[in-house]
Amino acid sequence: MTDAAIVANGLTRRFGDLVAVNDVDLEIAHGQIYGFLGPNGSGKTTLIRMLCGLLTPSAGTARALDFQLPEQAEPLRRRIGYMTQKFSLFDDLSCKENLNFLARIYGLDNSQRQMRITTLLNQFNLEPLSSRQAGAMSGGQRQRLALAAATLHEPELLFLDEPTSAVDPQNRRDFWETLFDLSEAGTTLLVSTHYMDEAERCHQLAILDNGNLKTQGVPADLMGALKGRVIDVQGDGLRAVRQQLMTSNEVLSAAQQGDRLRVLLKKPVQDIGVFKQWLPGDQTLHCEPAKATLEDVFVETTQADETPC
Amino acid sequence: MLSLRRINAVTLKEFAHMSRDRMTFGMIIMIPLVQLLLFGYAINTMVRDIPIGVVDLSGSAAARVITEQVRVSQVVDIVATYNTPDAAEAAIVAGEIRAALIFPENLPQRIASGRTVAQWLVDASDTMVSSALLALRSMPLRLEAGAPPGAYSASTPSFEMALLFNPERRSEVNIVPGLTAVVLTMTMILFTSLALVRERERGNMELLITTPVLPLELMIGKLLPYVLVGCVQVGIILGLGGWIFRIPFAGSFTALAGVTLAFIAASLTLGLLISTLARTQLQAMQMTIFVLLPSILLSGFMFPYDAMPEAAQYIAEAFPATHYIRLVRGVVLRGADAGHMLPDILWLLGFTALLLLVASARFHKRLD
Numbered sequence: 228m229t230d231a232a233i234v235a236n237g238l239t240r241r242f243g244d245l246v247a248v249n250d251v252d253l254e255i256a257h258g259q260i261y262g263f264l265g266p267n268g269s270g271k272t273t274l275i276r277m278l279c280g281l282l283t284p285s286a287g288t289a290r291a292l293d294f295q296l297p298e299q300a301e302p303l304r305r306r307i308g309y310m311t312q313k314f315s316l317f318d319d320l321s322c323k324e325n326l327n328f329l330a331r332i333y334g335l336d337n338s339q340r341q342m343r344i345t346t347l348l349n350q351f352n353l354e355p356l357s358s359r360q361a362g363a364m365s366g367g368q369r370q371r372l373a374l375a376a377a378t379l380h381e382p383e384l385l386f387l388d389e390p391t392s393a394v395d396p397q398n399r400r401d402f403w404e405t406l407f408d409l410s411e412a413g414t415t416l417l418v419s420t421h422y423m424d425e426a427e428r429c430h431q432l433a434i435l436d437n438g439n440l441k442t443q444g445v446p447a448d449l450m451g452a453l454k455g456r457v458i459d460v461q462g463d464g465l466r467a468v469r470q471q472l473m474t475s476n477e478v479l480s481a482a483q484q485g486d487r488l489r490v491l492l493k494k495p496v497q498d499i500g501v502f503k504q505w506l507p508g509d510q511t512l513h514c515e516p517a518k519a520t521l522e523d524v525f526v527e528t529t530q531a532d533e534t535p536c
Numbered sequence: 537m538l539s540l541r542r543i544n545a546v547t548l549k550e551f552a553h554m555s556r557d558r559m560t561f562g563m564i565i566m567i568p569l570v571q572l573l574l575f576g577y578a579i580n581t582m583v584r585d586i587p588i589g590v591v592d593l594s595g596s597a598a599a600r601v602i603t604e605q606v607r608v609s610q611v612v613d614i615v616a617t618y619n620t621p622d623a624a625e626a627a628i629v630a631g632e633i634r635a636a637l638i639f640p641e642n643l644p645q646r647i648a649s650g651r652t653v654a655q656w657l658v659d660a661s662d663t664m665v666s667s668a669l670l671a672l673r674s675m676p677l678r679l680e681a682g683a684p685p686g687a688y689s690a691s692t693p694s695f696e697m698a699l700l701f702n703p704e705r706r707s708e709v710n711i712v713p714g715l716t717a718v719v720l721t722m723t724m725i726l727f728t729s730l731a732l733v734r735e736r737e738r739g740n741m742e743l744l745i746t747t748p749v750l751p752l753e754l755m756i757g758k759l760l761p762y763v764l765v766g767c768v769q770v771g772i773i774l775g776l777g778g779w780i781f782r783i784p785f786a787g788s789f790t791a792l793a794g795v796t797l798a799f800i801a802a803s804l805t806l807g808l809l810i811s812t813l814a815r816t817q818l819q820a821m822q823m824t825i826f827v828l829l830p831s832i833l834l835s836g837f838m839f840p841y842d843a844m845p846e847a848a849q850y851i852a853e854a855f856p857a858t859h860y861i862r863l864v865r866g867v868v869l870r871g872a873d874a875g876h877m878l879p880d881i882l883w884l885l886g887f888t889a890l891l892l893l894v895a896s897a898r899f900h901k902r903l904d
C-alpha cells in the first residue's frame with residue numbers, strides 16, 4: 228500500500244474536441260482534505276468522476292486506494308462515498324427512506340443499519356426532518372442529507388462535488404466542522420469548490436482552469452508566495468487609476484473593492500515608492516502593501532499566461 | 537391580446553426541440569407507416585386457413601372426396617389426421633387445431649340415406665373463427681354416386697356441428713381472457729420502460745452507479761414490485777370480469793398463475809430493454825407505443841391470428857402477447873394445462889432471460 232490515497236498521472240478526458248481535463252498529475256495523501264478550486268467548466272466534476280471510476284479517462288492513469296481505475300472501479304465503490312454536484316437522492320422518498328435504501332445497498336445488516344442511521348440523523352441534525360420527503364427539504368437540509376448518505380458506509384475516501392453551493396455561510400461553517408471531524412477520523416476528502424473561503428480551509432489545494440491543473444500546494448504557502456505583489460490603493464478617481472495601471476506591463480490585474488483598488492503585480496516590489504511611479508502623477512493616493520488572499524492566488528494562476536484585460 | 541410574435545417564438549422553440557430529438561422525428565414517420573401496414577395488410581377479418589384435423593373412421597373413398605372439397609373451400613388448412621375423435625379433441629384443447637372433421641364408420645350408409653355425412657368438433661371460443669367454420673355446415677357436396685338427388689345442396693345441412701367451450705358463441709368469453717394480455721402489455725411495458733430513464737433524467741443514476749449495486753440486481757429489484765401489480769390486474773380482470781360476464785374457468789389455477797407470471801416477466805423485461813435504449817422519458821413512452829401497437833393488434837386479441845398473412849404471423853410470434861393470448865385462452869377456456877402448451881411457455885421464459893441479459897449488458901455503471 229502506498230502512502231497516497233489517490234495518484235493520477237497525465238489524466239486527460241476529452242469530449243469530442245473539447246479537452247475537459249488536460250494532463251493532470253495528482254498525489255493526495257491519506258487523511259487530508261484536498262480542494263479543487265476552479266471556475267465553472269474548469270473540469271472539477273469531470274476529474275472527480277474519473278477518480279471514482281464513473282468516467283473512463285481518454286489518456287493517463289489513476290489509482291484510488293490502490294485500485295487501478297477504471298478497471299477496478301467495482302471493488303473501489305464499496306470504499307468511497309460520492310456526493311454529486313446535483314442532488315441525486317430520491318425526491319419522493321423521505322430522509323429516512325433514502326438512508327435506509329442506501330444502507331441496504333451497501334449491505335449493512337438490520338442492527339448496523341438502524342444504529343448508523345440514528346447516529347447520522349443525530350450528527351447532521353436531521354432528526355426533526357427524518358420523515359420529510361427529500362424534495363420538500365431546503366437546499367441546506369438536502370445537502371446535509373446528501374453528506375449523511377455519502378458517509379453512511381463509513382468510506383475511506385469521500386468525494387464532495389461543490390457540496391456547499393446552496394448553503395448559507397453559517398451552515399457552511401458547520402458543514403466544514405463535520406468535514407474536519409471526518410478527516411480527523413482518517414477519511415480522505417476531495418472537495419471541489421469555487422468559494423475562496425472554503426478553499427482556504429483545505430489542507431492542500433489544486434487550482435484548475437480550463438481543464439489544466441495550474442498549481443497545487445498548501446493554501447497558506449500559495450498565498451505566501453505572493454508576498455510583495457499585492458498593493459492596496461486608496462483615494463479618489465480610482466476608475467481612472469485602474470485604466471492607467473492596466474496599461475502597465477508590471478501589473479497583472481487591478482480590481483476595485485469598494486473604495487479601494489487591489490492591485491496584483493507581476494513581480495514583487497520591495498519599495499512602495501517604485502510602485503507609485505506607475506500611478507498617474509497628479510493624484511493624492513494612499514498605497515500600502517497588502518496580505519495576499521486566495522483570490523489573488525487564483526487570479527495569479529489563471530491569468531498569468533493571458534494578457535491583462 | 538394574443539401576440540403573433542410570442543406564438544411564433546413558442547412554435548420555433550418546439551420545432552427546435554423536435555429536431556434535436558431524432559427518436560420523436562422517427563416516430564412521426566414510423567407510427568403512420570406501421571399502422572398502415574398493420575391495418576391494411578396484416579389485419580384481415582375474413583378468416584381463412586383455419587388449422588384443422590381430420591378423423592376418418594370410415595376409411596372410405598367418399599371421406600377423401602369430401603375432405604378434398606372442404607380443403608378447396610380455403611376456409612381451412614388441414615394440418616393433421618388423427619385415429620380417434622379423442623385424439624382430435626385433445627389436439628383442440630392443446631390449441632394445435634381449431635376444429636376436427638370426424639367421419640363416422642357408417643359414412644356410406646349415411647350418404648345413401650341423405651343424412652349429415654360427418655361431424656365437426658369446433659373450438660367456439662373465438663366467434664370469428666367459429667362463424668367461418670359454421671358457414672361450412674351447409675356447404676354443397678358433390679358426390680359421385682349413392683346420394684339421393686337433392687341432398688347436400690345449400691338447403692340441407694351437410695355436417696353436424698358440435699361447439700366446444702363456448703356453445704352460446706358469446707364474444708366476451710373470448711375477449712375477457714384476452715384482455716388480460718392487453719392490459720398487462722400496456723401497463724407492464726410502460727411502467728418499466730420509464731424505470732431507468734426516469735432515474736437518469738432526475739440525476740439519481742449518478743448516485744446509483746457509484747454504489748456496489750450490480751446492474752442485474754438493480755434490474756431484478758426494479759421488476760419485482762410490478763410482478764405483484766400484474767398479478768393484481770389479472771386477478772381483477774379474470775375475477776371480476778369472469779363473474780360479471782360468466783366466463784367459464786376450465787383450467788387449473790396453478791397453470792394460470794404459471795403462464796401469467798411468465799408473461800409478466802417477459803413484458804417487464806421488454807420494458808426494461810426500452811428503458812436502456814431511451815434517453816428521455818418521452819422517448820421511452822414513444823418506443824412503448826411503438827411496441828404496443830403491433831403487439832396488441834397482431835396478438836389475436838381482436839383479429840384472429842389464423843386470418844393473418846404468414847409474414848404477419850411471423851412478426852406476431854416475436855411479441856410475448858401473442859403467446860400469452862394463446863396460453864391464457866387455452867388455460868381459462870379449454871382447460872389446457874402447461875404441458876399442452878410448452879413451446880409458448882418456453883418461448884416466454886427464453887425471451888425474458890435473453891432480454892434481461894441484453895438489458896443488463898446495455899446498462900453500464902459508467903457515465904461515458
Ligand SMILES: Nc1ncnc2c1ncn2[C@@H]1O[C@H](COP(=O)(O)OP(=O)(O)OP(=O)(O)O)[C@@H](O)[C@H]1O
Nearest residue numbers: 242245247265266267268269270271272273274312
Ligand atoms: N458529458 C459531457 N459531454 C460533453 N461535454 C462535457 C460533458 N461533461 C462535461 N463537459 C464539458 O467539460 C468541461 C468541464 O466540465 P465540468 O462539469 O467538469 O466542469 P466543472 O468544473 O465541474 O464546472 P461547474 O463548476 O460548473 O460544475 C465543460 O466545458 C463541460 O461543458
Ligand SMILES: [Mg+2]
Nearest residue numbers: 271272312388
Ligand atoms: Mg461541476
